[in-house]
Amino acid sequence: MNKTRSIKDLAKIVRSKNAGPFLFTFDIIFNDVKTYEQVKNSKVINRELIMKLYNLKSNVKVEIFTLDPACAIKITFPRPIPSGSLGDSDVLGAQQHVPLYDIEIPWNYGN
Amino acid sequence: MEKITILSSSGGLGSGFPEKSLSEGLKMNPDVIALDAGSSDPGPYYLGAGLTTESRASVKRDLELLLMARQKKNIPLIIGSAVTTGAKPNLEWTIDIAREIAKEKRLKFKLAKIEADINKDIIRKALKEKKIKTFETGKALTKKDIDNATRIVAQMGIEPFIKALKLKPDVIIAGRAYDPAVIASLPIMKGFDKGLAIHMGKILECGCMACEPASGFDVLVATMQKNCFILKPPNKIRKCTKESVAAHTLYEKDNPIRLGLPGGLLDLTNVSFEEIGDRSVKVSGSKFIEEKYTVKLEGATKVGYRTIFIAGARDPILINKIDEVIDAVKDEVKNEFKGTKFKTFFHIYGKNGVMGNLEFIKNSTPHELGIIGEVVADTQEASKAICGQLCHRMMHYDYPGRKATAGNLACLYSPQSVAIGEVYEFNIYHLLEVSDPTELFPVSIEEIG
Numbered sequence: 325m326n327k328t329r330s331i332k333d334l335a336k337i338v339r340s341k342n343a344g345p346f347l348f349t350f351d352i353i354f355n356d357v358k359t360y361e362q363v364k365n366s367k368v369i370n371r372e373l374i375m376k377l378y379n380l381k382s383n384v385k386v387e388i389f390t391l392d393p394a395c396a397i398k399i400t401f402p403r404p405i406p407s408g409s410l411g412d413s414d415v416l417g418a419q420q421h422v423p424l425y426d427i428e429i430p431w432n433y434g435n
Numbered sequence: 436m437e438k439i440t441i442l443s444s445s446g447g448l449g450s451g452f453p454e455k456s457l458s459e460g461l462k463m464n465p466d467v468i469a470l471d472a473g474s475s476d477p478g479p480y481y482l483g484a485g486l487t488t489e490s491r492a493s494v495k496r497d498l499e500l501l502l503m504a505r506q507k508k509n510i511p512l513i514i515g516s517a518v519t520t521g522a523k524p525n526l527e528w529t530i531d532i533a534r535e536i537a538k539e540k541r542l543k544f545k546l547a548k549i550e551a552d553i554n555k556d557i558i559r560k561a562l563k564e565k566k567i568k569t570f571e572t573g574k575a576l577t578k579k580d581i582d583n584a585t586r587i588v589a590q591m592g593i594e595p596f597i598k599a600l601k602l603k604p605d606v607i608i609a610g611r612a613y614d615p616a617v618i619a620s621l622p623i624m625k626g627f628d629k630g631l632a633i634h635m636g637k638i639l640e641c642g643c644m645a646c647e648p649a650s651g652f653d654v655l656v657a658t659m660q661k662n663c664f665i666l667k668p669p670n671k672i673r674k675c676t677k678e679s680v681a682a683h684t685l686y687e688k689d690n691p692i693r694l695g696l697p698g699g700l701l702d703l704t705n706v707s708f709e710e711i712g713d714r715s716v717k718v719s720g721s722k723f724i725e726e727k728y729t730v731k732l733e734g735a736t737k738v739g740y741r742t743i744f745i746a747g748a749r750d751p752i753l754i755n756k757i758d759e760v761i762d763a764v765k766d767e768v769k770n771e772f773k774g775t776k777f778k779t780f781f782h783i784y785g786k787n788g789v790m791g792n793l794e795f796i797k798n799s800t801p802h803e804l805g806i807i808g809e810v811v812a813d814t815q816e817a818s819k820a821i822c823g824q825l826c827h828r829m830m831h832y833d834y835p836g837r838k839a840t841a842g843n844l845a846c847l848y849s850p851q852s853v854a855i856g857e858v859y860e861f862n863i864y865h866l867l868e869v870s871d872p873t874e875l876f877p878v879s880i881e882e883i884g
Contacts, residue, residue: 325538336678342687343687343688344480344571344864345861348573349689351682351685351686353678354683358740371787378795379792387690389692390691391684391691391703392679393703393708394684394685395680396680396681396685398685398690398691400689402571402573404791404792406860406861407476407861408478408479408480408574408859409479409811409860409861410778410780410858411780413788413790415477415478415790416477416478418514420789420790422538423793
């Protein structure tokens with residue numbers, strides 16, 4: 325039976341942080357290679373999805389990386405307001421990860 | 436030299452670490468104690484104002500333990516980005532604390548200071564010569580940015596540390612530095628692999644953040660060999676795991692495969708993490724790729740003075756109309772202070788206080804809201820006057836359908852408005868091409884004690 329599982333359920337670490345004062349970076353890290361490979365190969369986590377989840381304009385540069393030895397997917401995009409600049413509400417960028425929790429990955433429970 | 440052992444006490448100076456971890460770490464016979472004491476993470480205020488996140492008492496406590504440990508083992512102590520920003524006022528403040536400790540504890544040491552403040556004329560000249568590259572701000576540097584900056588520092592690479600180490604100091608206290616350079620410099624000087632050393636520095640610069648359980652406030656030790664390095668926390672409650680070290684490799688970096696740094700890149704395409712028992716992880720395969728040498732400039736500029744009020748809202752009729760009430764109150768205050776330059780902000784916790792425009796939950800109705808009103812103006816007096824009015828108007832604004840006519844807010848404090856001082860923004864975050872990696876970072880020697 326084909327169903328889906330959420331990133332919150334599948335990943336060991338889901339976090340956001342500044343990568344310098346002008347970028348947010350997000351890490352999704354898995355406990356085991358099998359889960360990581362299945363999420364990576366699903367290609368669900370792509371630029372279009374991130375733009376939609378964070379309500380980003382089409383000219384925002386979203387970068388997505390995978391690092392196999394760490395079983396990790398990384399997403400980086402410019403902060404809407406630089407760290408500590410007028411109007412910013414998360415100086416260290418540590419609480420911007422939550423939209424990633426609800427990403428649903430197609431999951432074959434038979435596997 | 437077949438191996439070299441490096442001890443890092445914590446992810447900052449003044450952040451604290453268990454004394455027992457340090458004494459256990461010293462039993463592992465480190466060749467050097469090295470730590471990164473700075474970060475741009477707490478925001479632009481510290482660079483702009485020339486202040487530190489940590490108190491004098493906390494920094495003194497950590498520095499005293501490290502100076503005593505260094506003396507006991509007769510090994511160098513290297514501290515980079517001292518403290519928080521690595522700018523001149525902070526660097527001098529740190530060195531002053533070191534002098535005070537030396538006097539009180541009758542310590543003698545040879546200190547090398549490395550400065551990282553960059554004279555504005557050097558940057559103006561570099562701008563003319565097109566040696567400044569636009570980086571993550573997405574905006575080219577302008578003459579005005581340079582004029583407006585309160586203070587400008589550059590992140591030094593490993594070379595200024597090696598230059599200082601050749602003078603055989605007991606202690607190096609440096610201004611703004613690329614975090615891993617502080618920790619990687621001695622191994623690289625001794626001929627160990629540059630890629631591995633920088634990767635090792637990247638992990639050690641946060642103390643035990645690369646352990647389970649993680650902590651930036653505990654000691655981590657690395658031993659470098661020819662083709663690998665091994666990480667082990669002296670504190671037995673922690674361990675390094677394959678996952679914890681891999682995860683920390685990505686931490687606070689935009690690109691996990693090619694990490695930019697002064698003079699090149701750290702390429703992690705072929706990195707491997709291996710658990711080898713004894714709470715230890717072996718890392719290999721990290722490679723350094725040389726590129727044109729640039730240093731990262733950081734500058735902050737003052738944009739005004741801030742006053743805030745903190746209040747709560749519990750009335751569901753108000754909560755449903757909060758956006759229109761805020762817009763109306765902002766307009767009233769704007770009219771009242773016509774001719775004064777200022778900006779108002781509202782942070783509405785319970786609605787979108789954390790994520791602002793990135794918030795994806797749009798139509799929730801919480802039972803209460805936390806409200807922070809904020810005014811930034813050219814003087815503290817002006818921001819205080821305007822914020823006082825903002826709070827007052829918000830308290831008594833007569834929105835349609837209001838039943839609670841005595842007041843709209845539960846004000847948290849008396850006084851309602853609190854002046855919180857200067858506001859800075861990062862206005863320079865650009866790359867500067869240099870021909871000599873040491874030229875911008877003068878080294879000087881002082882015999883202390």
